[in-house]
Amino acid sequence: MDVETVDWIDGPSAPRNRSTRVPPTYHSMRFSRLVACPLAILLAASCGRGELPASPAAAGPDGGTLVIASPGDADNLLPPLAVTIVSREVTDLVFDHLAEIGDDMNTFGDAGFTPRLARSWTWAPDSLSIVFHLDPRARWHDGQPVRANDVRFSVALYKNPKLASPIAAALANVDSATVLDSLDAVVWFHAREPESFFDIAYQLWVMPEHVYGAVPPEKLATSELARHPVGSGRFRFVSWQPGSRIEIEADTANYRGRAKLDRVIWAISPDNDASFAQVIGGQADLFESATPGQLKAISGHSNVRAFPWPTLQYGFLGLNFRDPKHHAQPNPVLHDVRVRRALSMALDRHAMLQNVFGGFGAIGYGPFPAGLATADTTLRIPHHDPGFAAALLDSAGWTAGPDGMRRRDGVPLAIRLIVPTSSAFRMRYAVLIQEALRKVGIRVDLDAEPFPAFFAKQTAGDFDAALITYSTDPNAGGAAQSWAASSMIPAGGNYLSYADPRFDALLDSATASFDPAAAKRYAVRAYQVIADDVPAVWLYDLTSLGILNARFHVTALRTDGWWAHLADWTIPTADRIDRDRIGLGAAKP
Amino acid sequence: MGRRIAARFGQAIVVLWVVTTLAFVLIHAAPGDPFGFDAPNVTPAVRAQWRAQFGYDRPLPAQYGLWLRNLARGDFGYSTSLHEPVRAAIADALPRTLLLMGVAVVASFALGIALALFQVRHRGTRRGRWAGHVALFFYSLPDFWLALVLLLAFAFWWPVLPPGHPVNMVMHDYMAPLPALLDRLRHLVLPAATLTLLTTAGVARFQRNELLDVLPLDFVRTARAKGLDDRTVLRRHVLRNALIPTITLVGLALPAMLGGSVFVEKVFSWQGMGWLTVNAIGMRDYPLVLAGVMVGTVMVVAGSLVADLAYLVADPRLRVG
Numbered sequence: 001m002d003v004e005t006v007d008w009i010d011g012p013s014a015p016r017n018r019s020t021r022v023p024p025t026y027h028s029m030r031f032s033r034l035v036a037c038p039l040a041i042l043l044a045a046s047c048g049r050g051e052l053p054a055s056p057a058a059a060g061p062d063g064g065t066l067v068i069a070s071p072g073d074a075d076n077l078l079p080p081l082a083v084t085i086v087s088r089e090v091t092d093l094v095f096d097h098l099a100e101i102g103d104d105m106n107t108f109g110d111a112g113f114t115p116r117l118a119r120s121w122t123w124a125p126d127s128l129s130i131v132f133h134l135d136p137r138a139r140w141h142d143g144q145p146v147r148a149n150d151v152r153f154s155v156a157l158y159k160n161p162k163l164a165s166p167i168a169a170a171l172a173n174v175d176s177a178t179v180l181d182s183l184d185a186v187v188w189f190h191a192r193e194p195e196s197f198f199d200i201a202y203q204l205w206v207m208p209e210h211v212y213g214a215v216p217p218e219k220l221a222t223s224e225l226a227r228h229p230v231g232s233g234r235f236r237f238v239s240w241q242p243g244s245r246i247e248i249e250a251d252t253a254n255y256r257g258r259a260k261l262d263r264v265i266w267a268i269s270p271d272n273d274a275s276f277a278q279v280i281g282g283q284a285d286l287f288e289s290a291t292p293g294q295l296k297a298i299s300g301h302s303n304v305r306a307f308p309w310p311t312l313q314y315g316f317l318g319l320n321f322r323d324p325k326h327h328a329q330p331n332p333v334l335h336d337v338r339v340r341r342a343l344s345m346a347l348d349r350h351a352m353l354q355n356v357f358g359g360f361g362a363i364g365y366g367p368f369p370a371g372l373a374t375a376d377t378t379l380r381i382p383h384h385d386p387g388f389a390a391a392l393l394d395s396a397g398w399t400a401g402p403d404g405m406r407r408r409d410g411v412p413l414a415i416r417l418i419v420p421t422s423s424a425f426r427m428r429y430a431v432l433i434q435e436a437l438r439k440v441g442i443r444v445d446l447d448a449e450p451f452p453a454f455f456a457k458q459t460a461g462d463f464d465a466a467l468i469t470y471s472t473d474p475n476a477g478g479a480a481q482s483w484a485a486s487s488m489i490p491a492g493g494n495y496l497s498y499a500d501p502r503f504d505a506l507l508d509s510a511t512a513s514f515d516p517a518a519a520k521r522y523a524v525r526a527y528q529v530i531a532d533d534v535p536a537v538w539l540y541d542l543t544s545l546g547i548l549n550a551r552f553h554v555t556a557l558r559t560d561g562w563w564a565h566l567a568d569w570t571i572p573t574a575d576r577i578d579r580d581r582i583g584l585g586a587a588k589p
Numbered sequence: 590m591g592r593r594i595a596a597r598f599g600q601a602i603v604v605l606w607v608v609t610t611l612a613f614v615l616i617h618a619a620p621g622d623p624f625g626f627d628a629p630n631v632t633p634a635v636r637a638q639w640r641a642q643f644g645y646d647r648p649l650p651a652q653y654g655l656w657l658r659n660l661a662r663g664d665f666g667y668s669t670s671l672h673e674p675v676r677a678a679i680a681d682a683l684p685r686t687l688l689l690m691g692v693a694v695v696a697s698f699a700l701g702i703a704l705a706l707f708q709v710r711h712r713g714t715r716r717g718r719w720a721g722h723v724a725l726f727f728y729s730l731p732d733f734w735l736a737l738v739l740l741l742a743f744a745f746w747w748p749v750l751p752p753g754h755p756v757n758m759v760m761h762d763y764m765a766p767l768p769a770l771l772d773r774l775r776h777l778v779l780p781a782a783t784l785t786l787l788t789t790a791g792v793a794r795f796q797r798n799e800l801l802d803v804l805p806l807d808f809v810r811t812a813r814a815k816g817l818d819d820r821t822v823l824r825r826h827v828l829r830n831a832l833i834p835t836i837t838l839v840g841l842a843l844p845a846m847l848g849g850s851v852f853v854e855k856v857f858s859w860q861g862m863g864w865l866t867v868n869a870i871g872m873r874d875y876p877l878v879l880a881g882v883m884v885g886t887v888m889v890v891a892g893s894l895v896a897d898l899a900y901l902v903a904d905p906r907l908r909v910g
Contacts, residue, residue: 067759075626076672083628164638166631218642222667242671242678243860243868245758267758269858270868273737277744277752278858284758422627452621452873459625459633471630481632490633579759 062250062260064571064580066552069275069284070266073243076226078212079205080158080165085288086266089563090246093264094141095205095231098132098151099197103556103564105373107198107475108516116256117146117206117232127192130200134183137255140208141236151185152177153209155200163217169481170203170473194514195475202474206232234259234567244268249584250567259567262584276547279304282577285549288562291424292358295545307546307554308360309562312369312478315426315469316536317417317433319343321497324416324462333415334464338396340534343465344382345389346440347433353540356428360545364538366527367470367479371541371559374476374510374523379531381538389440398441406441414443415464420454426467429539433467458495468495469542474560476523477511480504483530498535502526551575597897601890605883612882613656616875617649623669623873643669645875656879666876670869675880678865683884685755686854686861690846692777693784698839700785701792702832706823708793709800728790733852736783740856743779751776753858780857784849788842795838799831806830833903840896844889 074087082091099121102112110121118132138146155177158165173196175188189196211230215223229237234254238247246266250259267284269275276294278284280301298304319340323329334340353361362370365377390400398406398413406413415437419430427448434444444465449457457463470493472478481487484507485499506526513519531538546562548554551571558564571580622645624636640646644655659666665675704724711717727735744752751757757764757772764772803809804827812826851863858864866881868874 065759073671075670083626083631161638164635164642166628166635169632221639221642222672226672241681242668242673243865244681244754265759267754267858268860269753270864271753271856271858274740274753274856274858277740281744281748281752283751283753420627449620450871451627452625452871453619455625455627456620456622473630481630487632490637492632492634493630582760582763 061573062258062262063583064261064552064569064576065582066261066264066286066566066569067284067579068264068266068286068288069269069278071268071270071272071275071289073268074240074246074266076221077229077237077240078220078226079207079229080163080167081221081226083166086246088561090237090248090266091205091229091231092233092561092563093235093248093566094229094233094237095207096138096233097201097205099201101198101202101474101560103558105371105474105559106516107202107373108194108514108519110197110201113197113201117151127189127196129186129188130197131180132185132187134185135255136183138232139253139255140211140232141230141251142208142211144208144210146206146208146232147182148179148185149182150206150209151187152179153213154204154206155187157207157212157217158204160217163220167203171199174200174204193512194519195477195511198475208232235264238263252584260570261567262580262582264566279547279549282549285552287547288544290545290547292356292360292545294547295360296358298547303550304547305550307548307562309544309546309557310369310371310559311471311542311544312371312474312559313469313471313542314364314367314369314538315429315467315540315542316364316367316538317343317347317429318466318468318496318536319534320461320464320466320495321499321535322461324464327461327497331464333413336396337534338392339398339413341382342389342392342396342440343437343442344534344537345385345392346442347436347537348384349537349539350384352429352432352436355432356425357540357543360543362541362543364540366531366538367483367536368527369472369541369559372472372474372476372478373516374520374527376520376524376527379524379528381531382534386440393440393442400441404441405438405443412443413441414445416445416447417465417467418447418449418454418457418463419467420451421448422451422454423467423469425540426469429467459489461489461495461497466495467539468536475511476507476519479523479526480507480511483507483535496535498530498533500529500533503529503533551577594894594898597890597894601887601894604890605886608886609879609883610653612879613653613875614649616870616873616878617652619873621873623875625873643667656876665880668869668874668877670872670874670877675876678877679862679880679884682860682862682865685859686847686850686863689777689780689784689850689854689859689861690843692781693788693846694839694842696781696785697788697842698792698835700789702796702828702835704789704793705796705800706828708797709804709827710819710823712801724790724793726790727786728794730787732783732787732849733856735787736780736853736856739779739783750779752779753856755859780850780853780859783853783857784846787849788846792835792838792842796831796835799834800827803827803831833900836899836903837896840892840894840899843892843895844885847885847888 070086072084072086074090075084076082077087077090079091079095082088096116098116098118099113100116104112106112117134117138119135120133122131132151134146134148140146155174157163158171159168173190173193175190177185177187180186187200208230212225215225220226227240234251234256235248236251238249240246245268247263249263250261252258269278275287279287282303295306319334320331321335323331349363353363366379368375393406397408400406417430419426421427430446434446437444458466470482482493483498484504487494488497489495503526506522506529510519510522510526513522553570555565555568622640624639644652668675668678671678704720708717708720740752743750755776761769761772809822809826812822847863850861851867854861854864855867862881862884866878869877869881
């Protein structure tokens, strides 16, 4: 019988360091270490700056408070509906997956995944189902044990159309979950796919049925439960004052051991400068959205340090393939690949990157973040050559007039670029792009709007060009959500109406391949197709710039969220301040 | 007076309805909707589902009718940006704004009147001119600029005051009553000082003009002829009469300060009504915007009513007339 059982049972005295263990294999698949390289390089680069010392093995007793000066609030604290970054941070820390993805972000099979609520799992011979054996020690924060029916409930809830979870699409291959007994849940898949395990383990946070099952799914978003989560993570929820603060604290009875910090508080400070001042003044410890200018300003303050963290986001100048006013027709200017290529070649991406991000930026290479396993930084991207760009425009019939601006049949070569005023980076890029394109005779009309108005235009396809940031899942299939023909607006996130059957077919092959090396080859070919089609100018890979109080010793950072290992952050006893010594369960005098 | 108050109350209801209806139409006419926030992984299809769940896909008249019906029941709706009932959001934010504005109004009128007295006493001298220049300087400053400068000065360059929030977000709940009160006062200093400095100059200029108007009057000359010294004349006779128009200014200052507090609250992370309403507009949180407009309108109407009544109380001639 070709059943592979992966047993990761940890006894109370089991060593905590799992890195010495042999990772499980997925049938006869071999896992290429290549997938780990881009991330490892990125993280090594971050650490190489000497800004993020690794946590020492022992930094004194548990305790301490992390205060995050956050520019935004949570939207809600239900994992399937959590959208904002703060919501994701809180729900990731309060809830658990069945298994946790490894720091190398491998999405094939179960390699690199470590136990969470499931202490082990067993694949069916046909790989169409997996039995998850739950850890009997796991408890919800209200004291109830975690049981298999909670897994069944969670899968059904995520997929329930009445809940309208944005994550439901990522669980399309998951059919359902059933209960074998109180500690064994079976997850069933529609088809045998290489990322089945990733789908269920990464996308699903398990939620207690006895808590959330009492409210109809369509009412959950507005219920009290959306503001008072009950999970099983190493942090438990304490309070949320909307627009003001969110607090979580260490769950001292947690089956995985209590978090090393006592508590984490998000102090909502909508003003960027105020948040920065709070961290400098010591009132807060972490500011996630610093500007390059603010990073320079911290040089004289020894109590803080730079905290850059890689993300799975990338920014680009998107070019609309449709006419903004008559969507059935092609864009009168940008349907011509020569014009799109000329636009790309007229822009000095490296100079713009330096201008906007200073020394903290990373250039974009295609429809993927560099931290993705399938990322390839050797794609043939049109290089900066204004002379060649001018020649391309000439050949497309757009000739320069006496004023230097180009026209064809009396029609000026002009594009309308939409940009959200909420993004300082993108606003700066917009001005640089306008100036660079003016030099080759293209007029750029900037249409800067607050985000809701920007998004309304983006969704309606009412633009020629748009400065967009995409966030992707850590698998190759993530690109399909934004670039495949099947994802074209209004159904999906393909706002540019880009469609190339070769790209779609290659990406399908990449996501269907069980061989990671072959998957990467297909993905890279797909990326090259899109690079040749030039639906966008790949501007930057978003590295979030943060500022962190120097008393924290941080562990490794993961590309899908710096907070992944937050429960293991420590503060040496000698460096602790008043708020670190409050302790747990301290009563108000 | 009772009839007069009743009439003003009726007017207030009409004004409230007109203003909120106008706000309803305008906020819905603005591009975007409550689910147009920046979340690259949320597809337009999912956003459309959420829109339908909250009824924002219905025709505008139907949405308006529903809003009015809920309002009649005392239900202000659900805030999609704060994820709580609008009533709860207002209940949290309004006291903070009233505290900030209350402190600023009292401080700015006290300081403004004192400054005006100083200017009048030292009129024509270098000190008097300098006081005028200083008042004019603060009068000319944009509120957000002054707030940022004070923030930088006292929370960043010389960090003696907390940079934001109504209380220490971590320690306040663990403080004894007296330290907790001091903590609240420390957090009040910068935002209240910003609003006070901005308003003081206006009050001072207004009060100074009123004092100068009263100074040449006969009863002042009579008081001087009785042998009273300048200080006594100014305080007992001139100021008392010149204060009457200033009393009405108190009522009108409340709504004016509500506008100024929008930026101040944002800069100092003071989660009051200004901050709430501006965020709600940015997030297209329709029910919260409308509730914010309602509260603002009520404050304007109430302030105006208070000004009228104060004038009636302070000036017996109006009661007789």
